[in-house]
Amino acid sequence: MATSFQTDDIPQPPADNLPHPEAVVVRFAGDSGDGMQLTGGQFTLSTALAGNDLSTFPDFPAEIRAPQGTTFGVSAFQINFGSIDIETAGDEPDVLVAMNPAALKTNIKALRRGGLAIIDSGEFGPRNLAKAGYAVNPLDTDELNDWQVMAFDISALTLEAVKPFGLGNKESLRCKNMWTLGLALWMFDRDRAPLVDWLKTKFAKNPVLADANIAALNAGHAYGETAEIGGPLKQYHVDAAEAQPGHYRTITGGESLALGLVAGAHLAGLSMFFGSYPITPASPILHHLARLKEFGVTTFQAEDEIAAICSAIGASYAGQLGVTSSSGPGIALKGEAMGLAIMTELPLVIVNSQRGGPSTGLPTKTEQSDLYQAVYGRNGDAPLVVISARSPTDSFDVAIEACRLATQFMTPVMVLTDGYIANAAEPWRVPDRKDYTPFPAHFTEEPEPDGRVLPYARDPETLGRRWIRPGTPGLMHRIGGIEKALDTGNINYEPANHQAMTDIRKAKIDGVAKYIPAQQVDVGNETGRLVVVGWGSTYGPIRKAVQRARSAGHDVAHVHIRYLWPFPANLGALLKGFDKVLVPEMNTGQLKTMLRDQFLVDARPLNKVSGQPFKIAEIETAIAEMLK
């Protein structure tokens, strides 16, 4: 067991006699009704409070309450935490907690050989075994021989622990997840106090439930202490990670993006209008913003995706910062309205929390297959800015950047994030407002120097047009989706005018490249044998894989692209400094094709569309293959 946490590299033997692994991956898996997401969330908080770096991966079914005990109803929560930099939720769990046969069946293969499986044997009756598709009880066979197994009747132990509170059987069993959490807290030498506080607040209206849950938590913890002797169950202490000084909290990608939008609107000096329609996995952004009225945020749950973006366009027209958010299928519906925002050159932020596609696809699973849709997916020559978030915390800065570009260039900006980032949590050093330079938006309130009203006159630098709010005296004008005359914005069908306007719309977006940071190399040198290029949530696994390959002596670098359209001005030259280019993507090769098109480089794909994030090892293998 000692090696199972890769403790070999620990520099100093710990003073407290506990093993001090530098990183551990734990996965909680159970029925959707077992409260695994809650357990995972609370374990995450405890981990953060212990000062570890961490990354999580909640993985749940699309059905809200899938039939109990079935494999497709299994909900899992994986967390990777350590005293080192954590960039991914971990390739394979070291510890698997399986609350029923279905959870065991769907997750055991992922557990590292030799890893520890903690199993609630109380759920392994004939009915549940049959539902999971086990002909015989795997606890009675050698099926689990590759792993260390701790099977005990968590259900019975929980019932016993909460007996004094006189709850019904069903309610008593609901405390199982707290029992499990108690055991996990013991395993990793954690303080129970914050959890106890949390339970008291959560069940403030029902103190009996609070007490029962606390009793279950304590019982799980006590079980660890007493069952330790001789078994595979051992206690570990993961040291605090080194971190920049500051105030920290954990944050999910959804919340981070919402806060970034609020901050971005503030930096632009604008009120924000957020028009959205519920869709998985984008809805959390709307949920967060709906509560933030005192920050000048108006949220509007529209009747459909089209109304959501159109209302945001209307708000931008009226002088607020219009934002809309959805996932792939909803973004498809918004396409025509994006064209209108491009034609009328109004600021607009469009957030796409990508999920598996096409069509309804895999609503709760992650993918990054909407890149073509973002860059090319509209009628006509319809360029807009596309940027991407790489992690939950990065979403904050990306949202601010979207607000900046939208208002400075009078253009829609699409932010690509994904289901994985939206739901995953990370520790976040809370930024200071002073870290950000304001970019106040400018409204035109006077006619041009020659007295004319020219809504399509432009800033000579950014090519952004005048932003004239209705209500401004003397500047009445009409805009719309029909081609506009170069300066007045009146309807104009003339061939030369359409050519000129198409050219300007393109030049404006191309010109954004002058106002974004040059492309940096994330890991490694500026030239070399191989560069691994990624975007979005593959950042973590690519970075780790490149670091490992470099430690193994390979000449490889990592380039992570945040600005997907336009690309940074130096990107082409940078890529040409490498002999080979590898592009791992959770799609069938969209960035790879764009790089080939834009820079004529021989970019090679590494594709994964299983609905699961890349494993570090998968990318490491591909790197080794490329360097053969």
Next chain:
Amino acid sequence: MNAITPITAATKPDDWASDQEVRWCPGCGDYAILKAVQRTMPDIGTARENTVFVSGIGCSSRFPYYMETYGFHTIHGRAPAIATGIKLANPDLDVWIVTGDGDGLSIGGNHMLHLLRRNLDVQLLLFNNEIYGLTKGQYSPTSQVGTKSPTTPFGSVDRPLAPCAFAMGAGARFVARTIDTAQKNMPEVLKRAHAHKGTSFVEIFQNCVVYNDDVFAKFTAKKEAPANQIWVEHGKPLLFANGSKGLRLDREHVRLSVIDIVDGDVSQVLMHDETNHLLAQLLVEMPFGEFPKALGVLYCDPAPSFEAEVHIQNERITAGRSGDLGALLSKGQGWDVKPARGPNL
């Protein structure tokens, strides 16, 4: 209607005409509607800069270009959604939506439904010509059964939608109907629509001379008008045909019936009550032929408007506070990392 203080300078109809050349077909009913609106705006008295005309796509939707106000010619069917964003962002603006039977009731039917149920404070003018004009004459969701068009060469078979009945069903609090050529009555209807706080739904029968000429002639033609139009007025008996006929409630069958007025006795005739939902439904659903077309303000029963409710709630929740961004960012259970030390819980 809106909270803007009335302008100081009076305007003339011409002040409301933009410098853009009007491009409807000669003889199109849209000209008359444009004229009526431009004539009415000075009386309404809102400043031009505080007025916004929003439209979708179709012949009628070119309307904003011709008004010397702010104007937004958007995309097919979506004007109500764009107007919702405009009005929520700036409730002081006086927003008018111009749409047609295809734009507002076919491709944009969903937005229309939700605009009406939410009761956003805008005026919505639906130019109903029972045909797609701009795309060259296909039948529309309001075309009568049997309409021959390029897409229905043997006549349409699907039943038409009654716009005002749709509006009533969607929860509209103001429903009125008028005719493009009714230059005398239309300003009054427009003023009432403007004065109403909430969505004012105004259906305007508009003649498309090119693709559906005279489709409303049975009640709009001068000689047909008296017998086939009933202009309703709140608190007045429902009379038509120069006072020789009236509408009565057939209590046994809960329907309206037409009665002859003998010796000026209107005791059997229903009084128009514009706040009576059921009566308004009966009026908008009267089958034409047996009954005249009901025109004027058919229903007006104000309720709180959407943008007002949104802003009231915003103010109640924020109670005048403006949020502390720093506090928001560091919300929740957190921890501090001190320079060169471990975590400090």
